[in-house]
Amino acid sequence: MPPHQTPEDADVASSKQRVDLIIFASHVIPVVPRNVVLSDHAIVIDNSRIVALLPRDEAHKLYVGTEERHLSNHIVTPGLVNLHTHSAMTLLRGLADDKPLCDWLMQDIWPTEGAFVGPEFIKAGMTHAVAEMLRSKAKPNLEKYAPGCHDLITVTMAPHAPYTVSDKSLQQAYALAKEHKARVHIHLHETASECNDSESLNRQSMSCHQSDQKLRPLANLKRMGLLSEHLICAHMTQLTPEEIDDVAEAGAHVAHCPSSNLKLASGIAPITAMVERGVNVGIGTDGAASNNSLDMFGEMKLAAILAKAQTLQSSSVPAVEALQMATLNGARALGLDKEIGSIEVGKRADVIAVECDSIEMIPMYNAISHIVYVAGREHVSDVWINGKHLLDSHKLTTIDEDVVKKSVREWAAKICAHREKKTEP
Numbered sequence: 001m002p003p004h005q006t007p008e009d010a011d012v013a014s015s016k017q018r019v020d021l022i023i024f025a026s027h028v029i030p031v032v033p034r035n036v037v038l039s040d041h042a043i044v045i046d047n048s049r050i051v052a053l054l055p056r057d058e059a060h061k062l063y064v065g066t067e068e069r070h071l072s073n074h075i076v077t078p079g080l081v082n083l084h085t086h087s088a089m090t091l092l093r094g095l096a097d098d099k100p101l102c103d104w105l106m107q108d109i110w111p112t113e114g115a116f117v118g119p120e121f122i123k124a125g126m127t128h129a130v131a132e133m134l135r136s137k138a139k140p141n142l143e144k145y146a147p148g149c150h151d152l153i154t155v156t157m158a159p160h161a162p163y164t165v166s167d168k169s170l171q172q173a174y175a176l177a178k179e180h181k182a183r184v185h186i187h188l189h190e191t192a193s194e195c196n197d198s199e200s201l202n203r204q205s206m207s208c209h210q211s212d213q214k215l216r217p218l219a220n221l222k223r224m225g226l227l228s229e230h231l232i233c234a235h236m237t238q239l240t241p242e243e244i245d246d247v248a249e250a251g252a253h254v255a256h257c258p259s260s261n262l263k264l265a266s267g268i269a270p271i272t273a274m275v276e277r278g279v280n281v282g283i284g285t286d287g288a289a290s291n292n293s294l295d296m297f298g299e300m301k302l303a304a305i306l307a308k309a310q311t312l313q314s315s316s317v318p319a320v321e322a323l324q325m326a327t328l329n330g331a332r333a334l335g336l337d338k339e340i341g342s343i344e345v346g347k348r349a350d351v352i353a354v355e356c357d358s359i360e361m362i363p364m365y366n367a368i369s370h371i372v373y374v375a376g377r378e379h380v381s382d383v384w385i386n387g388k389h390l391l392d393s394h395k396l397t398t399i400d401e402d403v404v405k406k407s408v409r410e411w412a413a414k415i416c417a418h419r420e421k422k423t424e425p
Contacts, residue, residue: 016061016062016063016064017062017063017064018063018064018065018066019044019045019046019051019063019064019065019066020045020046020047020065020066020067020387021044021045021046021065021066021067021068021069021349021384021387022042022043022044022045022059022063022064022065022067022068022069023042023043023045023068023069023071023076023351023353023384024040024041024042024056024059024068024069024070024071024072025040025041025042025043025071025074025075025076025353026039026040026071026072026073026074026075027039027074027075027076027356027367028041028043028053028075028076028077028343029075029076029077029078029323029343029367029368029371030053030078030342030343030344031077031078031323031324031327031328031341031342031343032328032342032343032344034320034324035320035368037366037367037368038053040055040056041053041054041055041056041059042054042055042056042058042059042060042063043076043343043349043351044059044063044065045349045384045387047387048348048349048386048387048388049346049347049348049349049387050343050344050345050346050347050348050349051345052345053343053344053345069353069382071353071381071382073355073356073357074353074354074355074356074381074382075353075354075356075367075370075371075375076343076351076352076353076354077323077327077343077351077352077354077371078327078328078340078341078342078343078350078351078352079327079340079350079351079352079383079385080283080296080297080300080326080327080330080352081282081283081326081327081329081330081331081334081336081340081341082133082283082284082285082294082296082330083232083234083253083255083256083282083283083284083329083330083333083334084185084232084234084235084255084257084282084284084285084286085129085133085284085285085286085287085294086286086287086288086289087125087126087129087130087287088117088121088122088124088125088126088129089109089125089287089288089289090125090126090128090129090132090287090288090289090294090408091116091121091124091125091128091408091411091412091415092109092112092113092287092288092289092415093288093289093292094289094292095108095109095112095289095415096108096109096289097263097292099264100191100264100265100266101190101191101264101265101266102191102193102206102207104264104290105206106206109289111422112415112418112419115418116411116414116415116418121411124407124408124411125411127399127404127407128404128407128408129288129294130399131396131399131401131404132288132294133294133296134383134390134391134396134399154182154183154334154335154336155180155182156177156182156183156184156185156232156334157173157174157176157177157182157183157184157185158184158185158186159173159184159186160186160187161186161187161188161190161194161217162186162188162194162198162209162210162211162217162220162221163194163198163206163207163208163209163210163217164210165210166210166211167210167211167212167220167224170186170221170224170226171224171226174224174226174230177230178230182230183230183231183232183333183334183335184226184230184231184232185231185232185234185255186231186232186233186234187234187235188217188218188221188233188234188235188236189216189217189218189233189235189236189237189238189239189243190234190235190236190237190238190261190266190267191207191237191238191266191267192238192267193205193207194207194208194209194217194238195216195217195238198211198215198216198217198220199214199215199216200214201213201214216243218233218239218243218246218247219243219246222246222250227246227247227250227252228250228251228252229250229251229252229253231250231252231253232252232253232254232255232333232334233247233252233253233254233255234254234255234257234284234286235255235257235260235261235266235269236254236255236256236269236274237261237266237267237268237269238267239269239270239273239274241273244270244273244274244277244279245277247274247277247279248274248277248278248279251280252279253279253280253281253282253329253332253333254269254271254274254279254280254281254282254333255282255283255284255330255333256269256271256281256282256283256284256303256325257269257283257284257285257286257291257299258283258299258302258303258306259285259286259291259293259298259299259302260285260286260287260290260291262306263290263291263292264290268306268310270310271303271307271317272307272310272311272313272316272317275317275321280329280332280333281325281329282325282326282329282330282332282333283296283299283300283303283322283325283326283329283330284299284330285299295376295377296326296377297371297375297376297377298376298377299326300322300323300325300326300371300372301322301372301373303317303322303325303326304317304318304319304321304322304372304373319366319368319369319371319372319373320368322372323368323371323372327341327342328341328342329341348385348386348387349384349385349386349387350384350385350386351383351384352380352382352383352384353380353381353382353383354371354375354379354380354381355379355380355381356370356375356379358379360374361374361375361379380394381393381394
């Protein structure tokens with residue numbers, strides 16, 4: 001018996017259930033139920049799963065944690081889900097700015113990828129992306145690179161876009177995804193030229209789809225039976241009301257990437273209309289080469305305020321909707337909403353803690369509003385993924401930042417040398 005512990009104390013301790021981790025927090029936003037903030041609650045975690053969510057005092061009576069974290073000035077939320085990004089392209093951050101999409105792709109991105117993309121480039125870029133995204137616990141999109149990875153990786157078929165992939169290849173990708181019960185993820189209706197040039201079959205434009213049909217890309221996918229609940233459509237800035245109805249009826253999902261869409265002058269996705277029609281809309285940063293950040297907090301705020309400016313309605317995409325887009329909706333699009341996206345018993349312990357006692361974070365009247373409109377990734381102090389503590393008091397626990405920085409700088413030097421050589425007379 002430990003010193004100063006009475007037999008009664010020992011009996012009480014032995015009656016408690018021992019678990020791996022208990023997170024005590026001043027505020028918990030579970031996302032489900034919607035628009036709820038739980039004060040002075042505990043998240044009880046065992047074997048990587050959430051086993052209880054209950055008031056602090058009740059948790060003290062029922063459980064004892066091998067590890068216990070007391071977050072007295074924090075908001076705990078589900079981890080944010082980055083629905084659309086290009087992880088390896090962090091190595092191309094800032095490579096080419098202030099260009100429209102087609103010029104950016106053809107003049108800079110594709111030639112550089114052609115010269116450098118390989119296993120080592122992908123490994124370095126993805127490690128860099130994961131290190132960055134852990135700051136906001138945005139789950140990176142690892143669709144193409146799953147071989148050799150663990151069970152936290154979900155494989156998705158990701159044909160690039162209708163203007164780079166033929167109808168036959170799209171059908172094959174969809175068939176393969178169906179066989180393996182996977183999602184299909186595609187860039188779609190990203191620019192006006194993509195839609196207009198496809199509808200007119202303007203073969204002089206790289207934006208024209210590869211089909212022989214004079215149809216807008218979405219209509220062509222619908223014609224082939226590829227518009228379904230298994231499809232994730234990235235960008236979707238150019239949509240008619242009828243097309244929004246088609247997406248809603250099919251149960252397809254949309255990855256909204258506001259920063260990238262604005263920076264590349266692609267347009268603004270009509271997400272208010274989509275949400276009103278029942279379309280599941282998640283949020284993505286797109287790649288660091290086009291954003292140029294992987295900050296899901298910034299993306300969440302921009303999604304909310306951009307919708308208000310677009311509709312001239314301050315009620316468009318309220319904070320609670322924006323947070324759901326960045327969490328549960330993204331998980332639902334990936335088919336992972338039974339596992340992540342909300343803090344519920346039975347789900348994986350995939351949570352973040354946001355400090356709310358710094359000078360720029362006070363006062364706080366509404367925790368949900370604060371997460372969307374005030375907090376930034378710099379306020380994320382702790383991250384648990386599958387119950388594993390990957391960011392501890394702002395410090396990465398499994399990635400050596402100095403090693404990552406050294407690798408990134410070496411790749412940047414190679415890329416600069418290559419581009420300089422290409423411009424020599």
